[in-house]
Amino acid sequence: MFPALDSPKWQGVASPYFIGVKAVGSTILTLVLFATYLGIGALAHDSGFSLGWALSSTLFVWAGPAQIILISTLGTGGTVVQAAIAVTLSAIRLFPMVVSVLPMVRTRETPMRKLALPAHFVAVTMWIECSRMLPQVPRERRVAFTNGLGTGLVSVCLIATTLGYVLAANLPELLAAAILLLTPLAFLFSTARNxxxxxxxxxxxxxxxxxxxxxxxxxxxxxxxxxxxxxxxxxxxxxxxxxx
Amino acid sequence: MSSFIGDWHALLILLLAGILPNEIWRVLGLVFGGGIDEGSELLVWVRATATAILAGVIAQILVFPPGVLASIPDLVRYGAVAAGFAAFVATRQSILAGVLCGEAVMLAGKWWLG
Missing domain, CATH: 1.10.287 (Helix Hairpins)
Structure with missing residues (x-):
């Protein structure tokens, strides 16, 4: 799937970054994420949030469960404090994920500031795919590769959020309902599998x-x-x- | 909220209730990650509680459906999820098969029952 570990294609920063971006196309989980974020976009629309708000939540929260919890808590009249507590409880699981991903990404010399972006990208899909892909990436190139993979996944989800939001606004009722149903289905099965x-x-x-x-x-x-x-x-x- | 950004108040709430309480755990993982035992009992409880909260949200969306999902009769929604789960189990845990089957049953059910 990737160039050999000693291939010249791993040289520099840009090249491993783009290998990471392209790796997005090699996993079925991308499709699951796409379906999930279609649902999140639609949910944000039907709960009365703006498209810019929905996109900001995908970019900066970058955790499907937290976004669903946030949108449905605020959308059903919950307070900011209730939403924050529910979100932070759901996000605790990110801590062990970051703890287990970063040792795979870093070398002994990697400064902490270079790990800030890879840490932000960590969510369940990144956690699964990093465990699978990183052993095939030369260690010194893993930060760039991980940033590429993260950028690729976030981009796919920003597109899906937009699409779900716009579709929920314009589709016939039945199809819009079908998109909203994607969220519980995709989350139920991916949680069951994990x-x-x-x-x-x-x-x-x-x-x-x-x-x-x-x-x-x-x-x-x-x-x-x-x-x-x-x-x-x-x-x-x-x-x-x-x-x- | 028809404009792209909507009101700034909502963005402030996003920061306070969404971004900060979520990102804090990534930052803590980055800063203090070295000394935590991945198999510790505390993390077992944390993972179980996080899973149960997410399960509660899934149930919330199904029992009190948002927006146009409420136009789908209760029985059809529950039936769709049950059928999707059966497909998920039958296909050795294919998420895609489960989602597609659930959606198909919902569309068919709504079409039959109106």
Missing amino acids: SRQLVDRLALVLGLALFPLMAMLHTGVDILLSGVAAGTLAYGVHWWRRRA
């Missing part, structure tokens, strides 16, 4: 089941409560099974 351990699968199932129950209480923080309860319950089962 949940390899029992504790994660349990958290997914309990999270789906607890939210409707919690919503009946009308607390205003249903998502937070059901998420923390379901996650803690799943962790409890995991802890109990390990002890037994």
